[in-house]
Amino acid sequence: MRWMKIEGPSKLEGSLTVPGSKNSSLAILAAACLASEPVTLKNIPNIADFRVLREIGEEIGCVMNRDILGDVHIDPTNINNPIIEPEKSGKFRTAYYFIGALLAKFGKVSLGYPGGDDFVSRPIDQHIKAFEKMGATFTFHKDYYIVEATRLNGATIYFDTITSGATVNSTLAAVLAEGETILLNAARDPEVTDTALFLNQMGAKITGAGTDTIKIKGVKQLNGCSYSVIPDRLIAGAFLISSGITGGTITVEDIIPEHLTSCLTKLKEIGVGIEIKENNITSFLDGRINATRVRTAMFPGFPTDLQQPLTVLLTQANGRSVLRETVYPNRFNHVYQLNKMGASIEVANGVAHIKGKSSLQGALVNASDVRAGICLMLAGVIAEGTTTITGIEHIERGYDEAVTAFNSLGANISLHQSDEITDDLMIAEVKKIN
Numbered sequence: 284m285r286w287m288k289i290e291g292p293s294k295l296e297g298s299l300t301v302p303g304s305k306n307s308s309l310a311i312l313a314a315a316c317l318a319s320e321p322v323t324l325k326n327i328p329n330i331a332d333f334r335v336l337r338e339i340g341e342e343i344g345c346v347m348n349r350d351i352l353g354d355v356h357i358d359p360t361n362i363n364n365p366i367i368e369p370e371k372s373g374k375f376r377t378a379y380y381f382i383g384a385l386l387a388k389f390g391k392v393s394l395g396y397p398g399g400d401d402f403v404s405r406p407i408d409q410h411i412k413a414f415e416k417m418g419a420t421f422t423f424h425k426d427y428y429i430v431e432a433t434r435l436n437g438a439t440i441y442f443d444t445i446t447s448g449a450t451v452n453s454t455l456a457a458v459l460a461e462g463e464t465i466l467l468n469a470a471r472d473p474e475v476t477d478t479a480l481f482l483n484q485m486g487a488k489i490t491g492a493g494t495d496t497i498k499i500k501g502v503k504q505l506n507g508c509s510y511s512v513i514p515d516r517l518i519a520g521a522f523l524i525s526s527g528i529t530g531g532t533i534t535v536e537d538i539i540p541e542h543l544t545s546c547l548t549k550l551k552e553i554g555v556g557i558e559i560k561e562n563n564i565t566s567f568l569d570g571r572i573n574a575t576r577v578r579t580a581m582f583p584g585f586p587t588d589l590q591q592p593l594t595v596l597l598t599q600a601n602g603r604s605v606l607r608e609t610v611y612p613n614r615f616n617h618v619y620q621l622n623k624m625g626a627s628i629e630v631a632n633g634v635a636h637i638k639g640k641s642s643l644q645g646a647l648v649n650a651s652d653v654r655a656g657i658c659l660m661l662a663g664v665i666a667e668g669t670t671t672i673t674g675i676e677h678i679e680r681g682y683d684e685a686v687t688a689f690n691s692l693g694a695n696i697s698l699h700q701s702d703e704i705t706d707d708l709m710i711a712e713v714k715k716i717n
């Protein structure tokens with residue numbers, strides 16, 4: 284059993300460089316399998332999701348090696364097997380990108396149902412609709428499903444909801460499909476654009492990425508290239524929010540400020556000072572923390588993945604804040620844990636009402652997903668006493684060396700492992716406290 288211990292309170296102060304984007308990396312690593320030549324990727328974070336994806340790579344015959352500089356070299360020239368073990372695909376969300384990446388080459392892909400963070404409902408109907416429009420058929424079994432297409436044809440696909448996952452997956456399938464594909468109501472997330480830029484560098488013909496209409500002209504094959512993944516806007520956002528929480532000044536280096544516009548604008552409204560210098564952003568507490576109203580939305584809206592650190596900040600605001608989660612209306616697992624630490628937050632119908640200002644105390648809490656984990660770390664940093672966080676494997680899915688990063692800014696966090704405390708005992712303890 285592993286857990287994290289945080290001794291608080293402390294102030295986070297200083298500067299840091301964030302790793303490459305998890306969400307871009309997962310898309311781009313799968314996209315690299317489309318190439319007919321080796322590919323080198325820079326800035327791929329060393330997260331748990333990458334390690335599972337690399338295992339899947341091995342299974343299908345695609346070698347992914349990290350060199351001593353951290354670059355990942357991918358050799359897709361010997362891919363020989365489109366059958367992915369269901370257990371592996373279920374360990375993270377985006378194993379389904381292998382459908383887009385392998386279907387054109389093999390005419391068939393078999394994989395398990397998607398894992399990743401559990402927000403009660405994460406349908407894949409828009410992926411299915413897009414692939415079917417391009418000529419694929421799905422057969423669903425208990426633990427796995429098979430997607431088949433004798434040939435993929437370009438199609439015009441209108442997404443009924445804005446989804447980054449289905450936008451990326453359809454783009455992957457379309458680059459080697461016959462004819463033109465038009466994606467309408469496409470996601471505009473920076474990670475979607477990053478994937479399209481990478482594909483274009485390999486010779487794909489994609490226009491409009493970053494807008495809601497993406498056009499893809501199918502090509503016969505893609506070449507190798509070297510590409511650097513964008514910095515992680517979601518990790519950057521969490522640390523910029525942290526300055527409001529702990530009162531320290533934080534500089535995030537080498538980030539793309541336009542990726543964070545909604546977050547930075549909202550932080551200024553709340554009373555967090557923001558200074559942007561080229562690719563560096565500094566945030567600091569600029570007076571009192573104001574309560575606010577916020578709605579999460581797909582890019583360029585306020586990201587659902589920053590809702591959790593923002594919630595910690597709003598527990599310290601003067602007054603009552605209202606936070607509506609429109610992307611995943613059930614994504615509030617962190618709230619119940621924050622309440623155990625002394626926060627006063629009520630959730631009903633996808634809306635959290637956050638009463639400020641609460642003094643937080645250390646407690647035993649459980650991270651049930653990647654962003655909930657970072658939120659609890661931030662709460663633990665300002666809480667009086669000891670905070671113990673279980674479920675740290677969720678944090679490790681998305682954050683490379685989170686503890687080192689926090690401690691370099693002044694936190695007092697340690698990782699623990701004990702054979703004496705079994706998972707069952709800890710879970711029983713967590714349930715008792717709940």
Ligand SMILES: CC(=O)N[C@H]1[C@@H](OP(=O)(O)OP(=O)(O)OC[C@H]2O[C@@H](n3ccc(=O)[nH]c3=O)[C@H](O)[C@@H]2O)O[C@H](CO)[C@@H](O)[C@@H]1O
Pocket residue numbers: 305306307309376377404405406407408409410411444445446447448449470581587588609610611
């Ligand atoms: C690995 C990765 O990139 N994960 C991100 C990605 O997840 P993911 O790609 O799974 O999320 P989507 O952008 O697809 O989901 C956006 C919305 O569309 C809905 N939807 C999605 C697909 C579908 O077929 N049908 C459907 O209804 C979802 O339930 C959600 O309400 O975007 C989410 C929303 O920004 C982020 O929280 C995740 O960090």
Ligand SMILES: C=C(OP(=O)(O)O)C(=O)O
Pocket residue numbers: 305375376377398399400401588653654681
């Ligand atoms: C929801 C997330 O991840 P995933 O889609 O990989 O589960 C996340 O990164 O916040």
